[in-house]
Amino acid sequence: MLGLLFLAVHLLLAALSPLVVPYDPVAFAGGAAFAPPSAAHLFGTDNLGRDVFTRTLLGGRVALLITLAGIGLAVAWGGLLGMVLGLVGGWLDEALMRLVDAMLAIPETIFLLLIAGIVGTDHVVLILALGFLYGVGVIRIARTATLTLVAQDFVLAARARGEHQHTIVLRELLPNVLDMLLVEGALRWSWMLLAFSALSFLGFGVAPPTPDWGVMIAQNRSTFGIAPWATLFPSAAIGSLIIGINLFVGVLAKAIGLDRVDGITV
């Protein structure tokens, strides 16, 4: 439940924070640089005197938006392709799965930096890159789940009825794989968030001065000794969101019986 609470608070903040924050996140009028937490500035101020509380509340919006779109894309294309491959089998399945193996061997940060370096860091580019990268792993999960289904009677019956492949995928397979895809998607979402924050930290994600946790940590890390608040609060925000998602995934998996059915301890 703790996970759900963390997640709900973060999603709520992402949606409503612009209405409730006390200061303009990019204005310097907030106060002196590196002011410690006080009644006026609950989380203190950063290197340019901006309100850290305001920036922390707003700092997850871009990350959440991009990664939610990214993970939707990943689950959609990865899940669909995985189901098709599981159903069709044969040389196409063999060939593409080896390609998937090769893709999974490439470290994700290097892949993302490569894309960002070549194509740039527009939000659409990032969504497509993250969606593509994280979808590769989903293919494998969806395919494995499909393989256990294709030998079952209801799929055999559908085939005997002469149903089209796409009907089998959408009507027979998808409802049975969906719960697993949801759990998988949620889990990968937390990794994607971390990867996106890392990109921002490295200067490839959100452009300053837009408040973003990764950027905030990057900009204030060298002054941790004198103004730890400017780094700690955004760190705690990322941490709580990712822990929240992970805890929530555990509960979700238990609730839909995924852990018992598949013999998986999530």
Added chain:
Amino acid sequence: MRSHSVIPSVRMVACLVLTTLLVACGSATTAPATTAPATTATPAATGGTLRVAYGLWWGGAESIDPLSAVPFLDAVNILYDRLVRLDATGKLVPELATAWSANADATVWTFTLREGVTFHNSAPFTSADVAYSIKRLLDPAQEAGLAGIYQIIKQIETPDPRTVVFTLAQPHAELPVLFTIYRAAIIPAESSASIAQTGIGTGAFQLAQLNPTGTTRMTAYAKSWRGAPKLDAIELIGIADADARFQALQAGQIDVLLETSPQQLTALKDNPAFVVQTFPGGIWYSLTMRTDTPPFNDVRVRRALRLLVDRQQILTLVQQGMGSIACDTTVWSGDPYRWQGSCPQDLAQARKLLAEAGYPNGLDLTLFTSDSLSGMTPLAEVYQQQAALAGVRVTIKQVPADSYWTETYGVEPFVIDGEYQYPADLSLHLFYGKGGGYNVSKFDDPAFEQLLAEARATLDPQQRSQRYQQAQQYLLEQDGTIIPFHANEEFSFSRRVAGLQTVPYIDMRWDLVTLAAK
């Protein structure tokens, strides 16, 4: 696969939090409370290897050829000597030349060279080496783009091994100033093809290992004309990211950091393990527009973009007030030819100029920056906010530090720059002159050139000063380089280090530096 999924991601979070805490622990543990104040003398020096960080400004392509387009500044300064050098007070002091004089109209300059100097390969230093090195500067094909500045030298003669005579095309009352920069390093005659590999100069340290992306090692040259240096060796360690360099200092991986941000200095100042040394200097950051590219080719746009600047706010926020306000001049406050003008913010006038230039609803601009120097992105962020007040919408585009200077700077039309100080004549030619090697704003203006030529030609110091100042004032009206402040020089180093002078780092004399035993 999924059975392990949760654990690594929680571990990642834990690592993130731990890493943050470790940074704090690092700075705390390096600060024993009982140590004496930072200003007391350090124990006697015992040779040793001094480790100095540098910023990989050219992404690892650095060359130790002094005239390379991608110079390895720190190494070039250590390996080679110049004819003359500027000391901490801005005065010319002898280096490889011991004396110099001009004829009555300053068209013929005679330099007497130091005796008993040898290169690192033991070859004797003579006037032929000087003639060869300076001729390289005149070559229009050289990569450094300095030929335009040195074209004034018409002829170089070497009547004997200790004398060099420069005959000029037109008078230049301060010719020796042109020989004070690291580019004017003296290399052995006929070594053009090999200098980038050998690094043979007359400096106090000689090249032992060249590795710009890693550690470049230079060992003491025992036969140096200055006497053997006090250190055994200097290692230049390349670290592209400004914060990473600072953390390397705190972690004891390097001994000296020669560009520290004010924020970093604040973080160090109560830490007795380190010494911070700040003094007024001429390092400047700029917002540089290409005057040959729309919309910056319209002088009204350039004026508007500088009129909207609140320089005091930038100095306070970006530099913590550690510096002095500049009105878009590269000439620093300690230079006798600095123009002391004022340039207050005027938003109404900025809007008016923009409207006249055809942008009544403001303007959308993309400003490029990177984390190569720690003040760059904060400057972009503050400027963005100030520009918004005049209806100018600035999008900041941050690119990787290790490719910024090679792929973005000098290419994109609106960039953040960071440079160090030069004497007025050199600085104005380098950054604004036609054929100036660092003319990133592509400023090309005959009236400005005329002012510089007159300044060089006049033998009356007062008149010369007037011309240089007029040139700077002209820049404020015409050029595309916004320089809101000049920063203090800010060195931070381990307590074990002593002897760093109060000069720009590119002019540091490393033979005077010592490192105490641990």
